[in-house]
Amino acid sequence: MPDYGHELLFGTFLTPTANDPERVVALAELTESAGLDLATFQDHPYNPDLLDTWTLLSWVAARTERLRVSANVLNLPLRPPAVLARAAASLDLLSGGRFELGLGAGAFWDAIEGMGGGRLSPADSVAALSEAIDILRGAWDTSTRGPLRLRGEHHPVPGMRRGPTPAHDIDIWLGAYKPRMLALTGSKADGWLPTLEYLKSPDRVTANRLLDEAATAAGRDPRQIRRLLNLFQIDFSATDGGFLRGTPEQWVDQLLPLVLDEGFSAFIVGRDDPRIISTFGHEVAPALREAVARERTKATAPTGPTRSTVTLTRRQPGTDHAALPTSLAAGAVQPGDPEYERVRHTYSRQGSPAIVLRPRDAAEVVDAVTYTRARDVPLSVRSGGHGISGRSTNDGGIVLDLSRMNRVEVLDRATRRIRLEPGARWGEVAQALAPAGLAMSSGDYGDVGVGGLATTGGIGYLARRFGLTIDHVVAAEIVLADGTLVRADAEHHPDLFWAIRGAGGNFGVVTALELEAYEVGNVVHAQLAVDATRAAELLHRWGRLAEDAPRELTSFLSLFPARRQNPPVARVTLVYAGDDIEAAERALTPFLEIGPILDQQAQLVPYPAIVAPSRNRHHGQGLDDVHSGLLRHITPEVAASVETMIRSGDVLIVQLRSVGGAVNDVHRDATAYPHRRQNFSLLAATVPDRRARLDKLWSDLYEHLDGMYLSFESDTDPQRLLDAFPEPTLGRLRRLKARYDPDNVFNRNFPIPPATGGTGSS
Template structure:
């Protein structure tokens, strides 16, 4: 039989004994300490001598940090699939993407029936399992807002809401032995999970043949189905054990070995001796044979969805296992941004700067657009595309403290600001970073960074002291005040044009608890409210930063516009905070108000990326020095036009004014407010914005503008800034590789 080319995984199959409830958990921790990859537990809900497996999985997940956890296999007749789907997704989110679902059709029907489930015939149990898989996958599929409807003979879900989406693409493995179950594995599952003790000689070969035939019939490559095996520890030597597992990997395609043991010594032996030896020998054999990795193989169904202009066979081997195509299930969770739809032909997910360089070199050789995405928020939509290549930096998400004294930290471009805030909060540190924890570090730290600590701390880019960059020609360079200083200047404001930043060094500021206020005001007098709010913000101490959002269509019963204020007082002095918040409240009739004293990390909370591209809005932006009566009335006319369904006003200024306009490529250092409007089409929004706000604004904010007309470039980079950037572009990206986000034309020699 062929080697399917799966990466080798080793784990344990542990008895969930209730005699010593902590024993299975100790073995789970030991599995991780021994360097193994997977912890699994038997599932017999009718067995009083056993702990409940799902409860045990959650307990073990909380006491481990790396291993995948799975039932082996979960008894579907006693676990309703709709509930199981939500339980698995929840545990996957809580554990950071460490759940796999091993499912079984039943067996032991007397005990199952005694627990209240109906007895099923063998054929009925297969049908019920197939329906269960359909229900589970449908509830996880949050790419559509339509409710789930599965009207099976055994499992019915009629109108259930989808979600939550798991943190990663949770694999479903089926325990199967008979042909009908094996065909279900081939058509619908991600893995086949039998136990060695139930197999006769030749069963693996025969089973693989049935699975493979069914997979091909469903348009899948057989390698899309992982082959797992619960194995019994042998009596012989380690070498004999290694020889047997190598044969199973190369001749029977087994990619995951799950050792059935409750013996700590066996667990250590597998981790320290067996697994390393098997991996080494299989790797050598595969290299000699030129085996294609399983992750790089696609069936006919997936191949048919490939986009023109992309040489899929040429994806670098280091990236092939993490490359995602339109025919892959993971594609739905990666294609879109926060509000913008995308349909890339290929998403590459490098894990380090060297792989970023490989991804970039590959993408340059393709005849399609290139997008670079940090953590995927991307309101403007330029980090995804239609039919192109997207280099997704989400795996470069490490956060580490470099120097306690200077509060210097290194942050991967693929991290999110919610995670950064969470990591820094225990030290009493923070870095201003927008208003939502799901925003990616890379996009914000190369554009500007107007955030809820902005008047106190300035812009996010003002805290960047160095950056590691992959250049257009694939070099890995460092930029700082001392190394490549001109590049360092340009990265802070126009970074998307100059390279792929893989990590930043930033200096955090001292920030303890803050007062966070959420206030709703009647905005019937829109212009008056905006003018009064802006005056209060400008007069406030730098500790106060306030953002205002307004939906002109009305946000309360009875209609009428409502302004939602999000305000941070960056100090724990509640008395001073109350005085300033009362001044904001004087801007208009207060409809609702809550204020809390809490860490900054509770304001921008971590958020996982599950973007569905809802709405595909167009956005226009502008900066103003002051929001006076003239500007406020112009905004009121925009609000009343019907062309914009959301207005947002963000206070900047304060510490951002302390930086000279030519110190960074973001030159807008005198304005106090960022204004933006969101609508459904440029056809309707642009004439209005150009007429009303164009004469009244001074500059724009790249992240909040989807207008691609050439004149916007001069708004973003005024005067000498653009001239300097064009020279920098000529030096670092003369071929204009990075042209997806407000492309700067290289200067001519």
């Protein structure tokens, strides 16, 4: 059998003994500290001497940081699949994508019956498992509209609401030995999880062949199925005691053929022995990885995610997959791949790219830009996928997805210098900085990626106290259109450093940012729901109060139209950047007079609590017809226009964010964001079939606007460039564009046309 090319995984199979629960948890923690990838646990719910496996999985996930967890394998007859789908997705979300689902058809039927489970024949148990897989996949697929319905013989689902979506595509691994189960594994599962000592009939070679045949018959590439192997009869010794009973070097020599000749790529040791776990993690795993990498290089074996037969028939012209650099091949995702649905869309927009590249570092970004430059296809760069104007997906082109570049570092606590990679989410940044007592203003939603916001502006809950996010950027590493990686700061490429703070998406791919964070601990977070029947009066009062408030207070107001018998509603968020309760109360209290209060709450919380990442799966679910503008003041005329929008029913949300304060302390020419006299950012959004009506209403408001906040505008008409970059900013940007990106490679995020007739630095 061939090497199927998967990245190697190493783990443990631990006994969940109830009489010493802390021991099994300690062994799981040792699994992580030894550098292993995975801890698994047997599941026998009818055995009172064992801990409940699901409870243990949750506990271990909470006690570890990077370790994947799985049952080995879950007993399906006692765990209804509809409930299991919810539980699995929940644990995956809570653990940050560290759960995998090992699943079995059932055994020990007397004990199962004793707990109320039904006895099934071998054929029926396989059929029930097949139905369960369909339920699991269907429940996790929130991109499909409508309830999940399955007319199953064993697990009928009349009408189940889908969701939640897991944090990652959970693998389903089946423990399978006989032809019927092997056929199911090949046709539907992501992995085969047998125990070496039980592989008697059929043997490993025959079992692999049956898996391959079943996968091919189902229209799948056999390489999509990971082969895992539990190992029980093992030990380490100074002398050769037989298979996997010698030195670590002998283990490597004996496991290597299982990878290269039989396609196994995950090895799980089933001994509750700290010595074996530690040696396996520290000595065997890294040595086997090196040996496999060396042999794969010699053999030029295909590695990484494999392409299904569907993919092979859907290749797009112009992308030239065969020329894809090896550094990017393992992380690339194409139509037909299991992960494609997860990475093709953004929050606002749906897309069908020919390929999604997922670099892990700046060198791989260089490879990606170089590869793209040689092809005449659209290039979209994605940080978090929440950009409205950025359009970080496309149809038929290349998406450069930076989500794997997500490190957050405190470089120097004394100077508050931090380093962020563009794929980190702002909620994750807040959580990482909080132990150091630091924070960075970061919008209002924790799932937003660092790269887009920190190169465009960054209006967040701390803006009036500390300014925009770009105002704290002190250096950037950026890959230019010609594939050059440069550092831009006040001394190196200062003109580029000026440009990327406000128009960064037009000049390259930012691979890291250094910023000066600020001291923030707890903040006072208040929310009001207000009857907005008299919306114009409410907005005028709120605007006056927001301008007059101390700088520590930043406020956002979202206005929603009337629905059914309910009036229009305004939801007001107020954040006081400090933990002085009395001062916060004085600043917040006047806002209780802006209109009839329907609900109110306020609390002192750590800053990360108000921007916690939800890690939602993207399938183009957001409003993507949006207009954006900036205002000096909310005048009676502006308030009346906004009230007309909301009363029309054609505009689904109007949001205003207070700026001013520290934002306006920065000189308009200091960055490529020149809007330093306005006090409010305004957006209005609707759905596509009401876009024309929104455009008409917006045109009535337009004369009162003073500029545009780039990130919230979906109309990329070139005429809007002067709203975003009024002269002399636009002229300077065009001259710099001609120097750094004369071919306009980066043309998706409000494209700035390069100047003609020569270049200059400013």
